[in-house]
Amino acid sequence: MAKKLSIRDIANELNISKTTISFILNGKAREKRISDVLTEKVLKYVAEKGYKPNQLAKSLSTGKTMIIGLMVEKISDYFFAQMAYHVEELAYDSGYKILYCSTDNDLLKTRELISLFRDRHVDGYIITPPAGxxxxxQALIDDGLPVVLFDRYFEDVDSSYVVLDNYKASYDAVKYLTQKQFKNIGFIELDSDQSQMKDRRNGYLKALQESDLVPMVLRVPFSNSPDKTMKHLIDFIEQNKNMDALFFATNYLAFEGVKALGKLKFKIPQDMAVIAFDDHQAFDIYTPTITAVAQPIDELAKKSIHTLLNMLNSQSTVYKQEKVIVPANLIIRDSTEKNNL
Amino acid sequence: MAKKLSIRDIANELNISKTTISFILNGKAREKRISDVLTEKVLKYVAEKGYKPNQLAKSLSTGKTMIIGLMVEKISDYFFAQMAYHVEELAYDSGYKILYCSTDNDLLKTRELISLFRDRHVDGYIITPPAGxxxxxQALIDDGLPVVLFDRYFEDVDSSYVVLDNYKASYDAVKYLTQKQFKNIGFIELDSDQSQMKDRRNGYLKALQESDLVPMVLRVPFSNSPDKTMKHLIDFIEQNKNMDALFFATNYLAFEGVKALGKLKFKIPQDMAVIAFDDHQAFDIYTPTITAVAQPIDELAKKSIHTLLNMLNSQSTVYKQEKVIVPANLIIRDSTEKNNL
DNA sequence: CTGAAAGCGCTTACAG
DNA sequence: CTGAAAGCGCTTACAG
Structure with missing residues (x-):
């Protein structure tokens, strides 16, 4: 590999100091009152030779890496994959690159990953934090590092975050069902106390309460195998014969639920209406199409990056911690439209 | 932020040289014949203080960043998202982190991204290259940088790559249809001359030829809107009334195709059998379930990382370029099983 | 067994 | 207007 050109080589070649070149390259020629002639000459030479400064050296001396650490629950999940795509695009537009990792919602793994990212001096963090x-x-914040939590937040930590308005989204979805005259609405959620789940549950409960309806809740253990989840679902459905609608707290649960309903020969929506939280491509092609609470992922990504960039561009390291709550969209499809049949 | 401990601080504190500490930290204590007592002392101190070496400084002096550049077509696509997840896991196991980006299959963008990754001195590359x-x-290879192409390759470049056996997978899928007595099998592909598409098309043509059947091929322009794609599909289906089976070269096309068939009131598989290339979660829950050619993504990811790690661990920078071809699995579901009805 | 010193390739406070 | 020098925090060839 042809040895890469360094700033020193250029300095020698052009018979000027590294300092001058560095100033010119960093757009400080004017500020440092370097002659236009010299500036031109250096810029021309650099363009000709295709010189690119070594970012490692630059980072070591400035302390900035221009890298954002993106820690999502699982990059392969539809929601996080979309998020990653949008975040990447916006970050690159601002000159930042993305180092990513999946936490698998595992506390110890996440701690390890934060430590790795710190060793690499990433400039800022976007994290979907696991419980705990x-x-x-708090330690990141105390150390003056810009952090934006995403998808969920901690009530006890004063941090920036960008989340969906899970409570209202869930409330609205259930309200829609009650308006459609569904009376026995089951809720199927993950066994988790993270904010996003809690808010979804509370929205459901609130909407039922307003109509004097009785809650029926199934909590599916987090780390269940698909088979076990299926069994839980089937039991739940069979034990609540009077249910006429099911609200699933995640799209994964909805997939399993729809399969379970199929096995039990329930027709959707005639025998059971279905709404899923978190939209998915597949909901639009399934027959019947599935009504879903859609998260505006591009919006969530945009707000996350903007919030982080604001912190990165701030002079102080005591950041204003911004809380951003984004409304969801209820996308009505066939799985709730009994009357259209 | 509490100033981070550096190797120099430790040297001062312990009254020994940075050299000695560096040797101990890098596991060269034995080799450098440093006393066990001193080694212990240093290790203990470091553990106590939670000292972590600055990776930037380390990278600058060793020239290794322990970062792999992952350049996929689009991180949000199911296939690439899965790939990213598996690659990440395996890379982290070997101490590597992942810097990722989406090429959008755009040549200029990809060139720009390679340049950015080079500036950051990533140690190796996994790339799904766009045409051109x-x-x-070749330039990366000539410069001694480890590269593994993924999902597609270039006939004219002697590089490592890991790809699916697209030709055989496609041939087998069509062969399956002919054995099922389908006689008029249409092929719907993207208008692309990249290796993966070409191999899929050739496998289809070969299988038809062996049964003396007539090809019917629709090439959908790459950058079409969904609406336009839909129109192409509907026209194609209407103009080929005799078709009894459709083979889609990508899962995205299959989604659109299934929608189109729905609009035209075709029943699957009675009026039209369907096979999709590249499996998708949704194919298993759709009614009818969709037969698909599945790529063993974990296997592809594993081979890619292993191939790259072999190069990274090699002494020479003139690497043996490995070509890995992975077989696909035909997953038979309801959309091809007319006789079961 | 251990350390002083040079080097990786940048930036920037300071001096003139 | 421009440059010599110190510094970022590591590694390692060399010397003893």
Whole structure:
């Protein structure tokens, strides 16, 4: 490999100092009152030779890496994959690159990953935190590192975050069902106390309460195999014969639920209406199409990056911690439209 | 932020040289014949203080960043998202981190991204190259940088790659249809001359030829809107009334195709059998379930990382370029099983 | 067994 | 207007 050109080589070649070149390359020629002639000459030479400064050296001396650490629950999940795509695009537009990792919602793994990212001096963090990460997030903030939590937040930590309005989204979805005259609405959620789940549950409960309806809730253990989840679902459906609608707290649960309903020979929506939280491509092609609470992922990504960039561009390291709550869209499809049949 | 401990601080504190500490930290204590007592002392101190070496400084002096550049077509696509997840896991196991980006299959964008990754001195590359990237891949190889192409390859470039056996997978899928007595099998592909598409098309043509059947091929322009794609599909289906089976070269096309068939009131598989290339979660829950050619993504990811790690661990920078071809699995579901009805 | 010193390739406070 | 020098925090060839 042809040895890469360094700033020193250029300095020698052009018989000027590294300092001058560095100033010119960093757009400080004017500020440092370097002659236009010299500036031109250096810029021309650099363009000709295709010189690119070594970012490692630059980072070591400035302390900035221009890298954002993106820690999502699982990059392969539809929601996080979309998020990653949008975040990447916006970050690159601002000159930042993305180092990513999946936490698998595992506390110890996440701690390890934060430590790795710190060793690499990433400039800022976008994190979907697993339960129990409060102290670690606080530690990042205390150390003056820009952090934006995403998808969920901690009530006890004063951090920036960008989340969906899970409570209202869930409330609206259930309200829609009650308006459609469904009376026995089951809720199927993950066994998790993270904010996003809690808010979804509370929205459901609130909407039922307003109509004097009785809650029926199934909590599916987090780390269940698909088979076990299926069994839980089937039991739940069979034990609540009077149910006429099911609200699933995640799209994954909805997939399993729809399969379970199929096995039990339930017709959707005649025998059971279905709404899923978190939209998915597949909901639009399935027959019947599935009504879903859609998260505006591009919007969530945009707000996350903007919030982070604001912190990165701030002079102080005591950041204003911004809380951003984004409304969801209820996308009505066939799985709730009994009357259209 | 509490100033981070550096190797120099430790040297001062312990009254020994940075050299000695560096040797101990890098596991060269034995080799450098440093006393066990001193080694212990240093290790203990470091553990106590939670000292972590600055990776930037380390990278600058060793020239290794322990970062792999992952350049996929689009991180949000199911296939690439899965790939990213598996690659990440395996890379982290070997101490590597992942810097990722989406090429959008855009040649200029990809060139720009390679340049950015080079500036950051990533140690190796996994790339799903867009058409036209031959010279750039060759340049990386010539400069002694480890590169593994993924999902597609260039016939004219002697590079490592890991790809599916697209030709055989496609041939087998069509062969399956002919054995099922389908006689008029249409093929719907993207208008692309990249290796993966070409191999899929050729496998289809070969299988038809062996049964003396007539090809019917629709090429959908790459950058079409969904609406336009839909129109192409509907026209194609209407103009070929005799078709009894459709083979889609990508899962995205299959989604659109299934929608189109729905609009035209075709029943699957009675009026039209369907096979999709590249499996998708949704194919298993759709009614009827969709037969698909599945790519073993974990296997592809594993081979890619292993191939790259072999190069990274090699002494020489003139690497043996490995070509890995992975077989696909035909997953038979309801959309091809007329006789079961 | 251990350390002083040079080097990786940048930036920037300071001096003139 | 421009440059010599110190510094970022590591590694390692060399010397003893």
């Amino acid at each position: 990460l409060e102290k670690d997030v | 990237l031959e010279k750039d891949v």
